[in-house]
Amino acid sequence: MARYTEHDLARWAPEPPADPQRSAFERDRARVLHSAALRGLATKTQVITPADHAVLSNARTRLTHSLECAQIGREMGKALGRDPDLVETACLAHDLGHPPFGHNGEAALDAFAAPCGGFNANAQNLRVLTRLEAKVLTEDGRSAGLNLTRATLDAVCKYPWAAPTTPDPDVPRAAPGEPYCAYAEDLGVFRWIREGAPDRVPSFEAQIMDWADDIAYSVHDLEDALTAGLVTPAALRDPEERLAICRLTQRWHAPDADLHELAEIFARLIAEPIWPERIDEGLAGRAAIKRLTSTLIGRFCRAAQEATREAYGCRPHPAGEEPAGRYAAALVVPRATRLECSLLKGVTGYYVMSRTDHRARQARQRELLTELGDMILRGAPETLDPALRPAFEHAADDAARLRVVVDQLASLTDATAMAWHRRLSAAHGARRAVC
Structure with a gap:
């Protein structure tokens, strides 16, 4: 397992010595689990809105998505030799800054907040973790938020650059329309988090968190749509339906992909024997959906783990062998796997988010x-x-x-x-x- 330095384990506000029975990352995980912001995700939209819960009463929320993302990220991090508590905590915290009504609410707040520099859920994450959550105060009485370790905060920063309106030319800035992880008023703690890090390079743990998020988002939203009857296996086997999904996927999630490439990958994926012929009501139908989602999650995780190991040799290390640092390796996800994941997002986009009543x-x-x-x-x-x-x-x-x-x-x-x-x-x- 990876070893982390004192620099990685530092906290923004100094604290008294901790219980030696718990690691710094175990403490970080506990702080996020007990936070008010995490509890608040229980009634924030993932994809199926509260109005749709009459159709599917147990649809995912931002909280359940974060818990499922954390489970995927923890196991992937462990398989690649990273601290599992660190990766799990980043996954638990990755959506704390999301406003009401999901990405739709984010767009509304970005317009409303234009006079103060805009709104981005990733930058709001940093604000929640380092300022808005009540846990630790600095010596001068200001809030340090949950006061997580530098490595954990950095693992939440999947877009490690500041808002495009940031006045400091020495800080990496987002291009117009690009997501970012820090508002101009939070540059002090952002500079501290990224101290010694290469510009615009997310940590290895942040990349694992990001892929775990993609997997959980794409697979579980598909599961909700299948369970609610908004998507059927028969529709996905229809070539015309698949082409429409490919077009939406290209526009929303994969602009660098050729339409023919997407269509071929989608056809191969749907031809796999993992897909049920139809979704029966009752336990048999639910079990068939669960087998599908479990297989897809395993497929996406293994593809990334095997490609990364082949590129870097990242696996749990024998005692005494120095593992790669937080920036010495990158998660490798094969292109076909990324596009499969994008296509599953496209399925949900086509059958759920593009509905007239939803818009x-x-x-x-x-x-x-x-x-x-x-x-x-x-x-x-x-x-x-x-x-x-x-x-x-x-x-x-x-x-x-x-x-x-x-x-x-x-x-x-x-x-x-x-x-x-x-x-x-x-x-x-x-x-x-x-x-």
């Missing part, structure tokens, strides 16, 4: 979040959670005050965002009636 619902969600943000901003600081009011009151300018409101919006769940909107709308209506 109409998303438009209403974006409108709701924008209206809620305006109402919170007009009534702040009283409209904010008590923990966020001091940050708003002491903010240096309008942009900083807007960032606090964005922090509030991002912390809400789907249900609480709708409840806050109803409450503040009613209060606003009452004030207008009095006037």
Whole structure:
């Protein structure tokens, strides 16, 4: 198993000596598991929205997705000689910054937050972990968030560069439209995390987390869609349906892939004997879906592990042998495997996210979040959670005050965002009636 240096194990805010019975990464894992932000993912949309839960009552949420991603990442990290607690913690934490309503909510908040530099769920992750979660304070009384180790925070940074509006020319910045891991106001801790790291290169653990996320996302969203009856094996065997899915996959997930290449890979994947002929109701049908998803997860994990081992010899190391450092190796995923994973995302995109009723619902969600943000901003600081009011009151300018409101919006769940909107709308209506 990999050995980590004092530099890797350092924390942003110094802490008293820890219990020697637990490793630093075990402590990190416990801090994320007990965090309020992780609990909040239980009612945040993954793909199937709360309105669809009448069709599928046990659909994935951001929390269950994160737990499944963590299991995949832990085993893959262990197989490749990395610390399994470190990789698992990164997987558990990778979606903590997601706002209500999934990626749709992220788009709404990015537009709303334009005057303060925009919004990105990955940058919000860093903010949650290093500022917004209440666990450790610095010597001058500021929040250090969960105060995780440098290696764990770096493993969450799958896009290790800052927002495109970042003024510091010495910090790697995102291109317009590219995701990023740090807002301009969080550059201090971002520089500390990336100290000694090569520019724009995610750590080996971050790459494992990212692939585990892709696997969990693509396979389990397919499972939910099959279980809900939104996708059928018969539809996937139809050449015309597959071509439509390939076109959407190319647009959304694989712009560098040729349509003919996608069609060939999809045809080979669907021809595998792992696919049930049809999905029967009852236990037999559910078992068939589970066999499919388990086989797909194993297929994607093994392909990456075998390709990486062939390239780097990354496997659990004998005692005394120095393993590769956090940047000395990269996860290798064969192109065909990546495209298979992209095609599964395309299946869900075609049959779930492209539905007319789904798009109409998303438009209403974006409108709701924008209206809620305006109402919170007009009534702040009283409209904010008590923990966020001091940050708003002491903010240096309008942009900083807007960032606090964005922090509030991002912390809400789907249900609480709708409840806050109803409450503040009613209060606003009452004030207008009095006037």
